[in-house]
Amino acid sequence: MESKYSNDWLRRKIATDPDEDPEAGPSVLPVILAAGRASAHPESFAVAGERTGVPMRIALGVLVRQLRSDAGLTIAELAVRADISEEELRCVEHDPHYTARARLIHQLSAYFSVSLTMLSQMAGATHEVDRVLFNESVRFAARSDDVSTLTAEDRATLHAFVALLNERAKG
Amino acid sequence: MKELLRSVVLLNRRSKEFEDAQVFRELDQKNFDDFEKLWKPLLKARRDEFDTWEAAAEGDAQDSHWKWAKKAAEALASLGRDETYALECAGETQGLMLVKTSAFARLDVQRGRDLVYIELLATAPWNRPRLVKAEARYKGVGRVLVAEAINLSHHLEFNGRLALHSLPQSESWYRDIAKFTDLGYDEEKEMVYFEVTEAQAAAFLAG
Amino acid sequence: MTLMLSDKEMSLLDRLSESRGMSKTALVRQALRLYQSVTERLEAGEKVFVEKPSTKEKTELMVL
Secondary structure, three states, X not given: OOOOOOHHHHHHHHHHOOOOOOOEOOOHHHHHHHHHHHHOOOOOEEEOOHHHHHHHHHHHHHHHHHHHHHOOOOHHHHHHHHOOOHHHHXXXXXXXXXXXXXXXXXXXXXXXXXXXXXXXXXXXXXXXXXXXXXXXXXXXXXXXXXXXOOOHHHHHHHHHHHXXXXXXXXX | OOEEXXXXXXXXXXXXXXXXXXXXXXXOHHHHHHHHHHHHHHHHHHOOHHHHHHHHHHOOOOOHHHHHHHHHHHHHHOOOOOOEEEEXXXXXXXXXXXXXXXXXXXXXXXXXXXXXXXXXXXXXXXXXXXXXXXXXXXEOHHHHHHHHHHHHHHHOOOOOOEXXXXXXXXXXXXXXXXXXEEEEEEOOOOEEEEEEOHHHHHHHHOO | OOOOOOHHHHHHHHXXXXXXXXXXXXXXXXXXXXXXXXXXXXHOOOOEEEEEOOOOEEEEEEOO
């Protein structure tokens, strides 16, 4: 890319500029703090934020609904068996702006044998989000229809996704 | 891919000599390591912005600067974005810039026209007299990066048009030294908004 | 890649590049960047709105 300024111009101007250099945008420390941990794993992590939160929660909702459907349970039945609140369960399944509490995630993870770390990331409870998890979650949610009964194909997709989650959690 | 754009100069405040520096497009792990290992400890130790951030983080979750910082961090953390720039000298990251190329002018004379928006422009803490007083090392990081943003604007055929939001301590630089247009306090960003016309960009680079 | 544009589309491209003061190539590149930016937001589950400042009335720009 061609330059519209020369180093001679820089020398002349910098010499006479005031002591303090200008900056723009927000203070850099919060930016560094937020980006810091993610940068240690540039290939796999993104900083959790507005762009990742909603799609992940949509995927979480679909996952929970399908796991429940696969087990042949109503919301009331699952709530009793997993010892969680019906109300909260409903919110997780349908409201992508709802922040699930740690206990609920823990109970669901234990009941359905799905990785707790992966579910926590999907719920938006972590600072970082695994990129592969993010992409696979979005893909999983997009592939799933919002029907109460699962076809054999749906089941296969569901089980493959769960297997991926548990595999990813190990690595 | 991180790409060397050009070789520039920065003034070493102590030796009073100009030194060679490099402008890169896109960041790499080395830049992130510098932010983490070199910039952060000094910023935290001097507790300049840290107090503001901490207060903001503990207090109002709606703080526009904190939300903005998180968004900028997301953009930075997505490696491979060619809207990021690094300025290196003596083997260390001296400056950082993040720009947006899908942005539009508000100033009447160029309303709706495409421009390059400087999302973030920061110089390493050791270059800031306000933070480190007499120990400040290099001068000129801000000028180089603003000039580079004008280069990008020309490259995209926006003829040098720019926009940015300024922290209070930089306002007079943009208004009086660079002679950019002050469009006033932006309620949403809680900072003063500046725009640069084609003529102003040309005047900035002249002389 | 050769763009197959209709007369109407070419005429629109001419008008836009004239009013925005950019070459047609630069304009098409910018259009791509804009489209990419919108796509990223939509794929992330965000919505894109247009707002009328005088009334604060919002209209959703596109739905995926």
